[in-house]
Amino acid sequence: MEKVAVVTGTSSGIGFETALALAREGYYTYATMRDITKGDKLKELASKENLKIDVLELDVDNENSAKTAIKHIFDQKQRIDVLVNNAGWVLWGCVEDVSVNEFKTQFETNFFSIIRLIQEVGPTMRNQGSGTIVNISSVVGRIGFPASPAYISSKFALEGLSESLRFEFAPFGVDVIIIEPGVIKYKDITTKVVSGVKMMTEMGTPPKEVANTIVKAIKDEKPLPRYIVGNDAAMFLEAKKNKTDIEFENYLKKELY
Numbered sequence: 001m002e003k004v005a006v007v008t009g010t011s012s013g014i015g016f017e018t019a020l021a022l023a024r025e026g027y028y029t030y031a032t033m034r035d036i037t038k039g040d041k042l043k044e045l046a047s048k049e050n051l052k053i054d055v056l057e058l059d060v061d062n063e064n065s066a067k068t069a070i071k072h073i074f075d076q077k078q079r080i081d082v083l084v085n086n087a088g089w090v091l092w093g094c095v096e097d098v099s100v101n102e103f104k105t106q107f108e109t110n111f112f113s114i115i116r117l118i119q120e121v122g123p124t125m126r127n128q129g130s131g132t133i134v135n136i137s138s139v140v141g142r143i144g145f146p147a148s149p150a151y152i153s154s155k156f157a158l159e160g161l162s163e164s165l166r167f168e169f170a171p172f173g174v175d176v177i178i179i180e181p182g183v184i185k186y187k188d189i190t191t192k193v194v195s196g197v198k199m200m201t202e203m204g205t206p207p208k209e210v211a212n213t214i215v216k217a218i219k220d221e222k223p224l225p226r227y228i229v230g231n232d233a234a235m236f237l238e239a240k241k242n243k244t245d246i247e248f249e250n251y252l253k254k255e256l257y
């Protein structure tokens with residue numbers, strides 16, 4: 001039976017690579033993006049490699065757009081095996097610089113939209129008795145840093161949602177996986193902003209590595225709750241595990257200032 005995957009935010013970066021990686025694994029892949037004019041490169045690669053990639057419009061912030069896209073997929077394929085909640089962006093600014101409305105905008109894409117999509121695909125996955133939901137969090141879903149508290153809070157919220165969902169979906173054979181990348185190397189802005197963080201820039205990871213981890217995770221017979229991607233992420237999370245809160249804060253301060 002043909003397996004069907006849906007990935008959000010595939011116009012660039014991790015989403016782009018994940019759509020390709022899933023299609024290369026044989027999934028019929030709906031590569032969704034809010035502006036489908038950005039889908040030409042994916043379409044070109046799909047036709048060159050004979051991959052089953054369907055570029056589909058989906059603005060995750062827009063309830064109608066989400067409902068329409070998911071309905072279209074069900075009408076065409078009657079199933080969804082993998083949903084990768086990848087679309088996201090970073091709102092920079094310290095707590096006092098960012099209005100509550102701006103916080104809400106950040107949460108709309110990085111958190112509420114994911115609830116909306118899970119509510120759309122959940123009933124079908126439960127009826128199928130199978131399915132995997134992959135939520136792209138971040139190392140900052142478990143560690144606070146300065147300068148992007150809205151983004152970091154949205155990823156902390158996503159971690160809590162994902163951990164809870166694992167219990168709710170497990171009896172139905174539906175897996176929930178959290179992916180926690182560290183800094184992704186290709187992003188100019190990230191590189192600039194974190195250039196003060198010595199090790200992070202040196203240890204950045206290409207987006208392809210995140211895509212490969214997602215494929216490996218969904219193929220695992222018993223997927224783990226979390227997959228960390230990148231030496232920087234692994235290093236920070238390991239340090240957090242082994243230190244008291246104060247020791248860890250001091251360790252981060254040494255890295256940051």
Ligand SMILES: NC(=O)c1ccc[n+]([C@@H]2O[C@H](COP(=O)([O-])OP(=O)(O)OC[C@H]3O[C@@H](n4cnc5c(N)ncnc54)[C@H](OP(=O)(O)O)[C@@H]3O)[C@@H](O)[C@H]2O)c1
Nearest residue numbers: 009010011012013014059060061086087088138181183184
């Ligand atoms: N870059 C990193 O260092 C890093 C580290 C850890 C985790 N992550 C997470 O990885 C995920 C992918 O990020 P990335 O690094 O690949 O960045 P990216 O290249 O900027 O990709 C983000 C994608 O999300 C899409 N998007 C944003 N708002 C959307 C909306 N309302 N509806 C649909 N799509 C929307 C963007 O579409 P447009 O082209 O239309 O803007 C783009 O396709 C995010 O969740 C991010 O938080 C990134």
